[in-house]
Amino acid sequence: MTRSQNSRRMCKPSHNAVEADNGAQPKVMTPGGYVHPEAAPLFAKCPCIRKIPIFGEAVEGYGPKVIVALGASYLLCKGIADQILTGQTYAMMIDRYKIGVPRYQRLSSISTMGWSIKAFTAMLCDGFAFLGYTKRWYMFISCVAGGAFALIYGLLPAKESSADVAAAFIFLSSWGKANVDILSEGHYSRLMRQNPKPGPSMVSWIWFWIMVGAIIAVIMNGPLADAGKPQISIFISAALQLLTCVFFLFNWYGEKKNRVLRSEDALYVLEETRKERERLGVVACTSGEESCVYSADAGAAVSLEEVLGDELVQGSLSRGRPDDEGEEFSDGTAVAEGEVYYGKPPVSCLFGLFEVNTEVICLNWRIFVYSMIMTSAVIGMLSANILAGTLGLLIVCVVVSTICCATSFWALPLVIAKANVFCYLQMTVYIRASSPLYAFYLNSNGCEGDFPNFSYSFYNTVAGVIGNVAGLVGVTLFNALFSKHSYQLTFIVTTVIQVMAALFDIIIVKRWNKYIGIPDHAMYIWGDAVVVQIVYMLGFMPLVVLMSRLCPRGSESVVYALMAGFANLGQSTASSLGAIIMEYGWPVYSNDDPCNHDNLPLLLFVTSVCTPMLVIPLSYLLPMARIIDDVDVDGNVVRQKVGENVVGMVAAASEGSSSERSSQEAVAAPQGHS
Incomplete structure (x- = not known):
C-alpha cells in the first residue's frame, strides 16, 4: 500500500479497526438520538430510569457502568475521603499531637500541596502507559497507596513528634486523591468530546456526588472531634479511598488500551x-x-x-x-x-x-519540564515548612515563586502564562492566617476570658453544611451578576466585597458584636458561613471560566491541571507567608504565651484586608475581555456558534478541579476568611 493510499484510508471516518481491537459494541440509534449499547437493554427493562433527571441523560449517552463508577468514585474519594482528611487536620494536630498554633500554621498548608503536582501525574501517565493503560492502573495504585498512607497517619502515636511525619503522610494521601481526580477528568473529558450533548448532565452528576460527599464529611467530622476521636475519621477516609480501587480493578470506567x-x-x-x-x-x-x-x-x-x-x-x-x-x-x-x-x-x-x-x-516537552519544575518546587516547599527556620522558609517561598513564575513564560504561550501567574499571585496575596482563627473560635488552649468557645460540631458541621449551601448560591449569583462583565471589573468588585467580608472576623475578635448585642454563633454563621463563602465563590468562578477559555486545543487537560495546580501552590505559599509573619513580627498564641492573641486583629487586617487589594492591579495581567467572550491563545476575542461555545465551556470547566477542589475545601470546612 502506498503512502497516499494509506493516508486516504486513515482519513475515512470509520473506526472499525479500532473498535474491533477494543471489542466495542455497535452504536444504537433511536428516533431520539444516540443511545449507548449498555443503556438500551437497561431502559427496556426499567423505562423509569431514563426519566431520572441528570442520571437518565448521562446513562443514555455514556452507559450505566461508567456513570455509576464516576459518581461512586468521586463520592468516596474526592467527596468524603478527602474532605475528612483535610477537615480533621486541626483536631489531629492540636488535640491529638498537642502541637502549638504557630507550628500548625506551617503544617496546615501541606494538606493542599498534593493537589499542586497533579499536572506532573497527568504528563507522566500520558507519556508512559502502565500495563497497556494510561489511567486505569495508575488510579488503582493511587487508591491503594493513598489509603495505606492515610491508615499509617491515623495509627501514628499521639505525641508531638508525630506531627511532622503525619504532615508528610497527609501530603502523600492527598496526592493519591489528586491523581484519581485528574485522571478521571481526562477520561470523562474524552467521553464528552466523543459525545458532547449529554456532557453537562455527566458533569452535574459528578459534582452532585462531590457535594453530597462533602456534606457527609463535615457531618461526621464535628462529633468525632468533640469526642476526642478524630483518628476514627482518618481510618474511615483510608477505607473509602482503598474501596475506590475496585472500580479500576474491574475497569468500570471502560478505559480502552x-x-x-x-x-x-x-x-x-x-x-x-x-x-x-x-x-x-x-x-x-x-x-x-x-x-x-x-x-x-x-x-x-x-x-x-x-x-x-x-x-x-x-x-x-x-x-x-x-x-x-x-x-x-x-x-x-x-x-x-x-x-x-x-x-x-x-x-x-x-x-x-x-x-x-x-x-x-x-x-509537549516544555510542559513536561515545567511540570517537573513545579513538582520540585512543591517538594521544596513541603520540606521547608517542616524543617527550615523562618528565614529559610522565606527564602524558599521567594525562590519558588520567582522560578515558577519565570518558567511559566518559557513553557506556555504568553496569554496563558500571564493568566497562570495571576492565578498564583491572586491566591498568594490572600495570606492565610487560619490557624490562630481556629484557636480563637475553638479556644483550643483552654484560655480564660471572653472567647466564642465554639464546639467542633458547630464550627465544622453546622457551619460547614450552611457554607455548602452558601457556596451554591454564590455560583448561581455569579452567572447572573458578572458573566457579561470584564475580568478586570469582576475582580475589582469581588475583591472589594471580599475585603469587606473579612471584617466579620475582626469584629468578632475585637468582641464588637457583643457591644451591639449579636451573639458569636449568629455573627459567625452570617459572616464566615454565608457572606464569606458566597463572596469566595464569586471570586473563584472567574478563575474557572478563564482557565477553561485559555486552554489550547489538544492540550486542555494538562494545561488546565498546570494552572489549577499552580493556583493551589499559591494557597500553600499564602499559608507559609502567614506563618512567617506570625514568627517574625506578630506572634499569636505563641508557645511562650499560649493565650495571648493581642496581635490577631492587626494580623487579620493586614492579611485579609490590605494584601488582597493587590489583586486589583494584578487583574490587568488578564485578557481585556468579557467573561462570556471566548478568548484564543493570543488573548483575542473570537466568535463561536452558541452551541459550540456552551459545549466547549462545560467540557473544559469540568476539568477544574484542583481549583475546584480548593473551593470545595473552603466551602465544606470553613476556616474563617482564609
Missing part, C-alpha cells in the same frame, strides 16, 4: 483535517504526487495552516510513518495490522510493563 486510544486520536485529527480542507476548498492529492494540491482560492492554503496551527496537528503531520501496515520503523518499533498512528507508535519497554508514547512527550 493505550494503543487503541492513540489510533483513535490519529483518526480523529485526520478527520478534522479533512473537514477543514473541504471547508477551505483545499483538496488532498490522490495520485501520490507530493506537488498535487488544489486550492479553491489563493489564500486557502494559508488559512488552512492558520486553522490547523495547533501544536498537536502540526507536530503530528511533520512526522513520517511506515508506508505499509505491518512494517517497522528504523528503530524496530512494529505497527500491528489495523493500527493507525501519527508518527511513531507506542514503544514497549521493561518487557512490556510500560509503553512510551514518544509523540506525546516530544510534542
Whole structure:
C-alpha cells in the first residue's frame, strides 16, 4: 500500500479497526438520538430510569457502568475521603499531637500541596502507559497507596513528634486523591468530546456526588472531634479511598488500551483535517504526487495552516510513518495490522510493563519540564515548612515563586502564562492566617476570658453544611451578576466585597458584636458561613471560566491541571507567608504565651484586608475581555456558534478541579476568611 493510499484510508471516518481491537459494541440509534449499547437493554427493562433527571441523560449517552463508577468514585474519594482528611487536620494536630498554633500554621498548608503536582501525574501517565493503560492502573495504585498512607497517619502515636511525619503522610494521601481526580477528568473529558450533548448532565452528576460527599464529611467530622476521636475519621477516609480501587480493578470506567486510544486520536485529527480542507476548498492529492494540491482560492492554503496551527496537528503531520501496515520503523518499533498512528507508535519497554508514547512527550516537552519544575518546587516547599527556620522558609517561598513564575513564560504561550501567574499571585496575596482563627473560635488552649468557645460540631458541621449551601448560591449569583462583565471589573468588585467580608472576623475578635448585642454563633454563621463563602465563590468562578477559555486545543487537560495546580501552590505559599509573619513580627498564641492573641486583629487586617487589594492591579495581567467572550491563545476575542461555545465551556470547566477542589475545601470546612 502506498503512502497516499494509506493516508486516504486513515482519513475515512470509520473506526472499525479500532473498535474491533477494543471489542466495542455497535452504536444504537433511536428516533431520539444516540443511545449507548449498555443503556438500551437497561431502559427496556426499567423505562423509569431514563426519566431520572441528570442520571437518565448521562446513562443514555455514556452507559450505566461508567456513570455509576464516576459518581461512586468521586463520592468516596474526592467527596468524603478527602474532605475528612483535610477537615480533621486541626483536631489531629492540636488535640491529638498537642502541637502549638504557630507550628500548625506551617503544617496546615501541606494538606493542599498534593493537589499542586497533579499536572506532573497527568504528563507522566500520558507519556508512559502502565500495563497497556494510561489511567486505569495508575488510579488503582493511587487508591491503594493513598489509603495505606492515610491508615499509617491515623495509627501514628499521639505525641508531638508525630506531627511532622503525619504532615508528610497527609501530603502523600492527598496526592493519591489528586491523581484519581485528574485522571478521571481526562477520561470523562474524552467521553464528552466523543459525545458532547449529554456532557453537562455527566458533569452535574459528578459534582452532585462531590457535594453530597462533602456534606457527609463535615457531618461526621464535628462529633468525632468533640469526642476526642478524630483518628476514627482518618481510618474511615483510608477505607473509602482503598474501596475506590475496585472500580479500576474491574475497569468500570471502560478505559480502552493505550494503543487503541492513540489510533483513535490519529483518526480523529485526520478527520478534522479533512473537514477543514473541504471547508477551505483545499483538496488532498490522490495520485501520490507530493506537488498535487488544489486550492479553491489563493489564500486557502494559508488559512488552512492558520486553522490547523495547533501544536498537536502540526507536530503530528511533520512526522513520517511506515508506508505499509505491518512494517517497522528504523528503530524496530512494529505497527500491528489495523493500527493507525501519527508518527511513531507506542514503544514497549521493561518487557512490556510500560509503553512510551514518544509523540506525546516530544510534542509537549516544555510542559513536561515545567511540570517537573513545579513538582520540585512543591517538594521544596513541603520540606521547608517542616524543617527550615523562618528565614529559610522565606527564602524558599521567594525562590519558588520567582522560578515558577519565570518558567511559566518559557513553557506556555504568553496569554496563558500571564493568566497562570495571576492565578498564583491572586491566591498568594490572600495570606492565610487560619490557624490562630481556629484557636480563637475553638479556644483550643483552654484560655480564660471572653472567647466564642465554639464546639467542633458547630464550627465544622453546622457551619460547614450552611457554607455548602452558601457556596451554591454564590455560583448561581455569579452567572447572573458578572458573566457579561470584564475580568478586570469582576475582580475589582469581588475583591472589594471580599475585603469587606473579612471584617466579620475582626469584629468578632475585637468582641464588637457583643457591644451591639449579636451573639458569636449568629455573627459567625452570617459572616464566615454565608457572606464569606458566597463572596469566595464569586471570586473563584472567574478563575474557572478563564482557565477553561485559555486552554489550547489538544492540550486542555494538562494545561488546565498546570494552572489549577499552580493556583493551589499559591494557597500553600499564602499559608507559609502567614506563618512567617506570625514568627517574625506578630506572634499569636505563641508557645511562650499560649493565650495571648493581642496581635490577631492587626494580623487579620493586614492579611485579609490590605494584601488582597493587590489583586486589583494584578487583574490587568488578564485578557481585556468579557467573561462570556471566548478568548484564543493570543488573548483575542473570537466568535463561536452558541452551541459550540456552551459545549466547549462545560467540557473544559469540568476539568477544574484542583481549583475546584480548593473551593470545595473552603466551602465544606470553613476556616474563617482564609
